[in-house]
Amino acid sequence: MLTRRIHYYSGITIALFVTLHLTNHAFSLMGIEKHIEVMTQLRKVYRNIFAEILLLSAVCIQIFSGIQLYRSRFKIAKGFYEKLQLWSGLYLAIFFVIHLSAVMVGRFILQLDTNFYFGAAGLNYFPSNLFFIPYYSLAIFSFFAHIASVHYNKMKERNRDVRKQSRLILIVGVVMVFMLMYGLTNGFNGIATPSEYGILIGK
Numbered sequence: 076m077l078t079r080r081i082h083y084y085s086g087i088t089i090a091l092f093v094t095l096h097l098t099n100h101a102f103s104l105m106g107i108e109k110h111i112e113v114m115t116q117l118r119k120v121y122r123n124i125f126a127e128i129l130l131l132s133a134v135c136i137q138i139f140s141g142i143q144l145y146r147s148r149f150k151i152a153k154g155f156y157e158k159l160q161l162w163s164g165l166y167l168a169i170f171f172v173i174h175l176s177a178v179m180v181g182r183f184i185l186q187l188d189t190n191f192y193f194g195a196a197g198l199n200y201f202p203s204n205l206f207f208i209p210y211y212s213l214a215i216f217s218f219f220a221h222i223a224s225v226h227y228n229k230m231k232e233r234n235r236d237v238r239k240q241s242r243l244i245l246i247v248g249v250v251m252v253f254m255l256m257y258g259l260t261n262g263f264n265g266i267a268t269p270s271e272y273g274i275l276i277g278k
C-alpha cells in the first residue's frame with residue numbers, strides 16, 4: 076500500500092535525525108558546554124535550508140500518512156506490538172506538532188538560540204517540570220516503542236528472536252529516558268537557565 080511505503084521512508088529520514096538529536100542530548104551527561112559544543116557541530120549538518128525543508132516535510136508526511144494508517148487500523152489492531160505501534164505513533168504525531176511549533180516560535184518569534192537551555196528550561200523549574208518531564212519522557216520512549224513495534228510486526232514470521240530483540244529496544248528506550256532526564260537536569264539537582272529563557276517558564 077502506497078501510504079505505508081511513504082510512511083516507512085519518511086520515518087527513516089526522521090529516525091536518522093532523531094538518533095543524532097537524542098545522542099546530542101545524551102552529551103548533557105558530560106556537561107552543558109559539551110552538549111552545546113556537540114549541537115554546534117550537528118547544526119552544520121541539519122541547520123541549512125535543504126536539510127530543514129527535507130526534515131520538516133518528512134515530519135508533515137509522517138503525521139498525515141500516520142493518521143491515515145491509524146484510522147484504517149485502529150479497529151483491527153490486535154496483540155501488544157500492533158497496539159503499541161498505533162499508540163506510540165499517535166503520541167509522536169501530537170508531540171511533533173507541539174515540539175516543532177515551540178522550536179520555531181522560540182527561534183523566529185522570541186529570537187532565542189534554541190540550544191541546551193531552550194530544551195532544559197521547562198524541565199528544571201516547578202511547576203513547568205510537571206508537564207515537561209512526562210512530555211519529553213513519553214516522546215523519547217514512544218520513539219523507541221515505535222521502532223520496537225515496527226521491528227516486531229515486520230519480522231515476527233521470519234525471526235525466532237524477534238520478541239527478545241523488540242523487548243531489548245524497549246529497555247534501551249527506558250534507559251535513554253532516564254539518561255536524558257538525568258543529564259538535562261544536572262542529575263535532578265536543577266539547572267539555572269540564563270534570564271532570556273525565563274519567558275518560556277513565566278519567570
Ligand code: HEM
Nearest residue numbers: 093100118127130178189190193194195211214215218255
Ligand atoms: C529530552 C527530549 C528533547 C528535548 C529537550 C528536545 C529539544 C530540542 C531543541 C532544543 C531543539 C532545537 C535544536 C536546534 O536549535 O538546533 C529541537 C529540535 C527538534 N527536535 Fe527535539 N528535543 C527532545 C526530544 C525530541 C524527540 C523525542 C524528537 C522526535 C521523536 C524530537 C524531534 C525534534 C525535531 C524534528 C527538531 C527540529 C530540528 C530542526 O529542524 O531544527 N525531539 N529539540
